[in-house]
Amino acid sequence: MAQGRKGKLNYRCPRCLMREIDMDMLFDTDKGEYYCLRCSFFGPEAEVLRLNAQFRTKYLDRTTRITEF
Numbered sequence: 001m002a003q004g005r006k007g008k009l010n011y012r013c014p015r016c017l018m019r020e021i022d023m024d025m026l027f028d029t030d031k032g033e034y035y036c037l038r039c040s041f042f043g044p045e046a047e048v049l050r051l052n053a054q055f056r057t058k059y060l061d062r063t064t065r066i067t068e069f
C-alpha cells in the first residue's frame, strides 16, 4: 500500500461515523482515494461526500430540541 498522507481536506470516515466513531481518513495520492485505517473503507471524495450527506440525514433533528413527545 502506498504511503498514506493527509488529504487537502480532512474527512472523517463515513463508515466509522455510522458506528459513532470519529476517525480521520488518509488520502492515497496514487489512487486519488481516501481510506480509513480503522475499517476497510476507501473511496473517492465524491463517495465520501455522498455518505456524509447520508449520515447527516440520519441526524437531521439533532439541532432541534424535542420538548413534546
Ligand SMILES: [Zn+2]
Binding pocket: 013, 014, 015, 016, 023, 036, 037, 038, 039, 040, 041
Ligand atoms: Zn473507517
